[in-house]
Amino acid sequence: MAQPLLEVKDLKVHFPTDDGLVKAVDGVSYSLQAGETLGIVGESGSGKSVSSLTVMGLINPKQARISGEVFFQGQDLLKVPKDEMRTIRGAKISMIFQDPMTSLHPFYKVGYQIAESILEHQDISKQEAFDQAVEMLARVNIPHPKDRASQYPHEFSGGMRQRAMIAMALSLNPDVLIADEPTTALDVTVQAQILDLIDRLKSEFNAAVIIITHDLGVVAEHCDDIMVMYAGKAAEFGDTDDIYYKPLHPYTWGLLSSIPRLDEDKQERLNPIRGLPPSLIQVPPGCAFHPRCPYKFDPCDRDVPELLPVDGHHAAACHLSLADKERIRDQEVLARR
């Protein structure tokens, strides 16, 4: 396998607060090849956003203890000086955010906001930057891009604002695009358009993409690899087929079982995971998922399970034996689907 484009090794992001140490990200590793899409899935507070904001260098080091390594094009981004990081951020690694309603500046025209990003990284005239911004708006399928560029964000619909955000993020042809819940705030019909757009642009721009979401349905069609996160750690990692058809972690099983199905009898009740995600200040001892796990046994509340490879690069962090996992999966989880 080629040298990965982005490699995160044992990343930890801890926030000291008055109430205690918040372990938002607690030892996460993954790697991303050029042209690949990685999905990071987890509930609110599982650390999925913080881990990617750290890659972007957007976590204030004064407020957090960050350790681990983030290798990108041969250098560790966590050690890159602030000024140099600015030349990477937005140009080589860029990001789009969850809520396009609030992510664009309400007082500046959309074209200007895109052009500003281009001007920051390229030595061209304002007019050229604006023309590029218009071109980018056209590439994300915004009709009348020239007129739209001189409008303000409030004149755009939610889906169009997210397109404008994507245009801004891709305007410098980045190597990595991080999409943090890009469709959560949008209508369902628009969600599919945005994801298809990201897919198309990924191949056009030859970028690698990280999609962060809490919706397994989103990542299924669009990701090559999926990392399931729980309480700041990776619970399971594998390619999309592994996660959907051969899941090996009780948390993944829970997520998959809780997706509502249209072809089922309406009498059938939803099947949610019991309990609530743990506080990141007092993470349960042993496996963080054990208080909610229906299959917990002896070592679960004592030993922290390691993320161990099963086959290829499919890995799960669970104490159950592989035989048990496969048995439970086939008899209880997949049988219900």
Add this chain to the structure above:
Amino acid sequence: MGRYLIRRALFMVLVIMIVSFLTFLIFVKLPAGDPARRAVGRTTTPEQIENARVAFGLDKPLYVQYWRFLKGFIPYPGLWLTEDVYYSYGNFVPVKEELARRIPITGILAIGAAVIWLSLGIPIGILSGVRRRSVADRAAMIFAIIGVSMPIFWLAQLLLYAFWFKLELLPSSGIPIGYNGWGGALRAAAEGRFILPWVSLALVSAAFYARMVRGNLIETMNEDYIRTARAKGLSERRVIYKHGLRGALTPVVTMLGLDVGLLLGGAFITETVFGLPGIGQLAVQSIPTNDFPMVMGVTILGAFIIAVANLVVDVAYAFVDPRVRYT
């Protein structure tokens, strides 16, 4: 925009009518003595008092009296603050002339003070907001608390004592005779006669504005669009001054318009302490002597200025914030 302005103008007329009616009502009910008796002096005959009453129009029914005053607000030659109605009961001058004499003083006082408090308050607020919890921030916020806690009349006396009486650096209170109109007011300003009034008026507002700008800036810097600006790779300087301040300073426009409007209606404490013959001082002098035409003139001038300031603020907002549109 045109229709909006017309609607607002009509609304302003309504406001002024209500204010004038209430002012008139208070005058009628106020137990401050008979203006006619006061006007003619101590040793007079009942006939003389009666003549004065007829001359002032006080013998007419109340609705006629109110109508006489209301007519004076119609901006038409012969009606506009007409001298037979708007004529001071106290010092026997036309209200028009008295107001015209005093507007430059109050105007220069208010505008100069606003310039000082903006040039102090905004930079201090920005510095505090950007370097939150730093020594500079703490010092600025201590200044802010002291500033908003100091009563103007006390601060004014203190400044007079220090800079005029002890240090003899600045002229004392008052405007010399012969300094008339805008030219006279500007000459007084050039001679430094407004420095202490400006400072005592501005310090409180500077402190208030510093706190407001700091709070707005801190709030704005937590907005999602600031994170977007950082994600673009912009320098922190640009993130703060281009993206943060734009959002943080917008509410200042509103505050400034209203505050200056309020002051133009008369900064009566400052004017009284420093003996400045402005609008506020005129109001303070006219009320105890029941000089109704003067009180009416001052009140309506104040109401008018504040209503205009409100309108200016609302219209200015449409230019500052593209989301605001008037129809």
